[in-house]
Amino acid sequence: MIQYSLKCAEDHRFDSWFQSAEAFEKLRKSRLISCAVCGSDSVEKAIMAPRVNPSGTTAERPLSKPRSPAEQALSNLRKHLEKNSDYVGQDFVREARAIHDGDAPERPIWGEARRDEAKKLIQDGIKIAPLPFFPVRKTN
DSSP: OEEEEEEETTOOEEEEEESOHHHHHHHHHTTOOOOTTTOOOOEEEOOOOOOOOOTTOOOOOOOOOOSSHHHHHHHHHHHHHHHHSEEEETTHHHHHHHHHHTSSOOOOEEEOOOHHHHHHHHHTTOOOOOOSSOOOOOOO
16 A cells, blocks of 8 residues: 555645555546545645654544635535535436426435536526536545
8 A cells, every 4th residue: 555645736635545556547547536625636646755653653644624714615515515415416417407397306406517518407597506616536
């Protein structure tokens, strides 16, 4: 196992463990590593100092915290959204239209849509709003 300090295109920094250097590269090239703060899949290794622990001790560091009030607000928004609405993924357009038409129960949802699909929903009077982050890809 190897631990890397990583950073996304927005300069959010976080650490993650990988099976090997090759495993990291494979996941990075497949865009399967994403930022915990903004969801960006544009992730690279950050400069890091070696960490040497004295014999018999373990040094644990907490996950990085948001660096600014704006990052904290985005983190809080994401947590609230994930707790209080249904993630419908690629079915967002179909599900939003079904809710609007009364063919599905009314509830808060979020998901993914292409720009042209989102514009069509708005043109058809379906109220939607873009989110300031990407969905986190679950990979296990």
